[in-house]
Amino acid sequence: MNSKENTISSQAEGEEPLENKVMIEVKNLTKKFNGFTAVDQISFEVKEREIFGLLGPNGAGKTTTIRMLSTLTRPTEGTATIGGYDIVKHDNKVRQQIGLVSEKMIMYDRLTAEENLRFFGKLYDIPKNVLNQRIDELLELVQLSKWKNSKVGTFSTGMRQRMNVIRALLNMPKVLFLDEPTLGLDPQSTVEVREFIKKVNRENRTTIILTTHMMIEADRLCDRIGIIDHGKIAALDTPTNLKKLVSGNDTTVLKLEIPNLTRKLVTKMESLDCVRSVSQENSSHIKIHATGDKAFDTIIDSLRAENAKVNSIENLQPTLEDVFLHITGREMRDKVDNKIQMGNHRHSMPRRRIR
Amino acid sequence: MGARTLISNSLRIAWKDLMELFRNRMGLVLLILMPIFMMVMVGFIYPSETSMKNVPIALVNEDAGFGGYNLSSTFITMLSRINDNASMMTLKDASSLEDVRGMIQAGDAEGGIIVSSDFTADIMGGQQGTITIVTDQSNPQMSAIIQAVLSEVFKQMGTALAQQNVAEQLNLDPSKALAVVEPFNVQVKGSVEGDFSYFDFIAPGIMAMTVMMSVMTGLPAAISHEREVGTLDGIMVAPINRLSVILGKTIAQMARGILQGVLILVLAMVLFGVTVHGNILLVFVLLLLGVFSFVGLGVVLTSFAKEQETAVMLMTTITFPMLFLSGVFFPIEQMPWFMQAVSKALPLTYVADALRKVMVLGADIPMLTNELAILIGFGTVMILIAVPVFKRAMTR
Numbered sequence: 001m002n003s004k005e006n007t008i009s010s011q012a013e014g015e016e017p018l019e020n021k022v023m024i025e026v027k028n029l030t031k032k033f034n035g036f037t038a039v040d041q042i043s044f045e046v047k048e049r050e051i052f053g054l055l056g057p058n059g060a061g062k063t064t065t066i067r068m069l070s071t072l073t074r075p076t077e078g079t080a081t082i083g084g085y086d087i088v089k090h091d092n093k094v095r096q097q098i099g100l101v102s103e104k105m106i107m108y109d110r111l112t113a114e115e116n117l118r119f120f121g122k123l124y125d126i127p128k129n130v131l132n133q134r135i136d137e138l139l140e141l142v143q144l145s146k147w148k149n150s151k152v153g154t155f156s157t158g159m160r161q162r163m164n165v166i167r168a169l170l171n172m173p174k175v176l177f178l179d180e181p182t183l184g185l186d187p188q189s190t191v192e193v194r195e196f197i198k199k200v201n202r203e204n205r206t207t208i209i210l211t212t213h214m215m216i217e218a219d220r221l222c223d224r225i226g227i228i229d230h231g232k233i234a235a236l237d238t239p240t241n242l243k244k245l246v247s248g249n250d251t252t253v254l255k256l257e258i259p260n261l262t263r264k265l266v267t268k269m270e271s272l273d274c275v276r277s278v279s280q281e282n283s284s285h286i287k288i289h290a291t292g293d294k295a296f297d298t299i300i301d302s303l304r305a306e307n308a309k310v311n312s313i314e315n316l317q318p319t320l321e322d323v324f325l326h327i328t329g330r331e332m333r334d335k336v337d338n339k340i341q342m343g344n345h346r347h348s349m350p351r352r353r354i355r
Numbered sequence: 356m357g358a359r360t361l362i363s364n365s366l367r368i369a370w371k372d373l374m375e376l377f378r379n380r381m382g383l384v385l386l387i388l389m390p391i392f393m394m395v396m397v398g399f400i401y402p403s404e405t406s407m408k409n410v411p412i413a414l415v416n417e418d419a420g421f422g423g424y425n426l427s428s429t430f431i432t433m434l435s436r437i438n439d440n441a442s443m444m445t446l447k448d449a450s451s452l453e454d455v456r457g458m459i460q461a462g463d464a465e466g467g468i469i470v471s472s473d474f475t476a477d478i479m480g481g482q483q484g485t486i487t488i489v490t491d492q493s494n495p496q497m498s499a500i501i502q503a504v505l506s507e508v509f510k511q512m513g514t515a516l517a518q519q520n521v522a523e524q525l526n527l528d529p530s531k532a533l534a535v536v537e538p539f540n541v542q543v544k545g546s547v548e549g550d551f552s553y554f555d556f557i558a559p560g561i562m563a564m565t566v567m568m569s570v571m572t573g574l575p576a577a578i579s580h581e582r583e584v585g586t587l588d589g590i591m592v593a594p595i596n597r598l599s600v601i602l603g604k605t606i607a608q609m610a611r612g613i614l615q616g617v618l619i620l621v622l623a624m625v626l627f628g629v630t631v632h633g634n635i636l637l638v639f640v641l642l643l644l645g646v647f648s649f650v651g652l653g654v655v656l657t658s659f660a661k662e663q664e665t666a667v668m669l670m671t672t673i674t675f676p677m678l679f680l681s682g683v684f685f686p687i688e689q690m691p692w693f694m695q696a697v698s699k700a701l702p703l704t705y706v707a708d709a710l711r712k713v714m715v716l717g718a719d720i721p722m723l724t725n726e727l728a729i730l731i732g733f734g735t736v737m738i739l740i741a742v743p744v745f746k747r748a749m750t751r
Binding site: 115119162 | 360364367371374378379383548557584588590591592593594595717750
């Protein structure tokens with residue numbers, strides 16, 4: 001699954017090569033709240049039309065970074081430019097070219113979908129007829145046209161999040177910030193939102209920065225990922241390269257369930273060039289270690305040729321989880337939500353330092 | 356261009372806020388009920404002399420009479436006749452002071468009248484006849500009213516009797532006899548014609564207060580609510596002047612406050628016969644000016660409060676004493692000097708005062724220069740402080 005999705009998106013990139021223009025430039029950006037450093041001297045660049053992910057546990061500084069870049073919070077130190085404009089000195093120029101999908105829904109429950117979009121759209125300098133047309137198009141795009149005149153308060157979480165995303169697109173932003181865009185969504189809505197993000201990136205040529213604490217999400221969506229922990233960028237590269245950090249080479253580990261497993265089939269697998277080792281775990285499960293780009297395809301092809309009946313394949317590629325563990329020396333604290341509330345840092349901070 | 360977009364964005368935000376307000380049925384009902392309650396409560400609860408109606412009063416006639424005469428029955432007939440006209444009280448028969456006390460304790464009577472046993476004898480003997488008014492100390496306001504009303508009634512009855520006696524003995528015209536008995540004719544006249552009640556004093560104050568409260572509690576609640584829910588980010592991330600957020604919210608809250616103010620005015624006029632003697636437009640100008648003087652303070656407090664709960668608590672803490680210190684309910688002159696000093700620092704004092712002058716005295720702008728200058732001055736200073744504070748707070 002994983003590798004397939006990656007190929008699709010990399011093919012799309014291949015058709016229209018990324019321009020190398022820098023869209024976002026972050027230099028030593030720092031934010032301190034009452035002595036606590038939420039974001040600590042981070043620097044990175046995001047190229048035009050890239051999907052850039054900030055991956056990290058809750059409280060790592062992702063949201064603060066997004067808030068600084070979207071001009072909602074003033075940095076304590078450091079600078080950043082978006083499309084060449086400084087986020088502090090030319091904040092209104094920056095605001096014109098960005099859209100923000102915040103972790104919280106930016107929608108008024110008592111207004112209808114259309115009223116909401118019109119209200120936010122009018123805050124930008126968009127001619128009336130253009131805005132009306134855009135509202136209709138965007139609603140159509142996320143299949144909400146039917147609910148145009150319904151109050152947002154009556155919407156399901158999935159519908160609300162779709163609204164939340166298209167709201168950020170009203171001004172056709174060059175850069176779209178998404179803070180935990182799939183948080184709290186059911187699997188179907190999650191997939192829909194992810195597909196929509198990719199579509200926006202592809203079709204509107206929008207540069208995207210998203211934050212997530214979900215490894216899979218970062219892996220599936222992002223061209224490059226910055227792993228952020230304790231307010232610092234611990235690693236920054238493409239998902240593939242990040243994974244190579246762990247294994248050090250292009251190893252593929254497959255776990256297969258083959259009911260009609262024979263001695264002959266195992267020998268055949270072992271004879272393949274790319275295969276380093278085959279271990280039989282029981283009467284139907286084998287584990288294959290292989291190297292090389294085409295390892296996966298080669299193995300599948302030869303299994304087919306031998307008429308092996310494959311019930312399941314598990315690709316034991318190193319995951320971003322392994323990367324995170326490797327880099328920070330600890331596991332991601334996904335389960336316990338000790339998200340730090342803005343404004344109450346002093347009380348909840350010390351816990352974070354316990355390793 | 357800057358000013359125009361600022362205004363149009365402010366109006367957009369105000370419009371959105373009002374839409375939200377009007378879609379909230381429950382909130383809307385409360386919005387209308389609040390001033391009604393306020394008016395009805397203040398209007399009916401505050402006692403005035405005319406409000407003494409059918410109060411149960413125990414009457415004891417201990418008079419033994421003298422030489423076949425019984426003046427007390429004449430007295431009681433007169434009292435009943437006066438009471439029949441005004442129906443101030445319901446007279447109940449009682450036998451003694453103890454009986455009266457018992458009735459007051461049981462709640463059967465609010466007070467008592469005792470005609471002494473020597474009433475006729477004393478008067479016939481050339482002395483003053485004694486009438487005792489018994490009051491209920493557990494209800495000082497009621498007892499004060501009963502005391503005042505009965506004393507006045509008895510005094511008039513005494514005067515009438517004296518007038519009659521003097522006329523007979525000196526063989527004078529009754530009107531001249533009155534001049535002998537009561538040489539002074541005291542008349543009370545207000546600076547404007549017409550009847551005025553406590554309500555005329557309090558109605559302008561309540562109007563000012565409601566509008567102010569609306570803005571003072573509504574503004575921080577509206578801003579911090581949006582901040583908490585996250586929708587404020589949606590506005591702040593747009594390329595608009597930060598000022599339009601305050602301005603828009605203020606316009607919305609002001610509209611809400613003025614709506615309540617109008618409601619109060621209408622109720623006051625319909626239910627309590629309050630008349631506006633001055634220019635009604637000036638009344639609204641003053642209300643707007645009052646809001647202007649408050650907005651800055653509201654914004655500063657909003658900037659300090661991090662979440663809605665704190666904001667509302669902060670506002671209540673500040674507005675509550677303000678109600679009492681600004682002379683809305685009680686005249687400032689009654690207060691000790693330090694409270695008067697605080698009162699003079701509160702803009703609500705001047706709004707209420709100016710409104711009262713316009714509504715009761717029919718004052719015009721030249722008579723209000725002091726108040727107007729203070730309100731404009733206070734508002735300007737507060738806004739000059741508020742704007743940078745707010746801008747800082749928004750990009751924390």
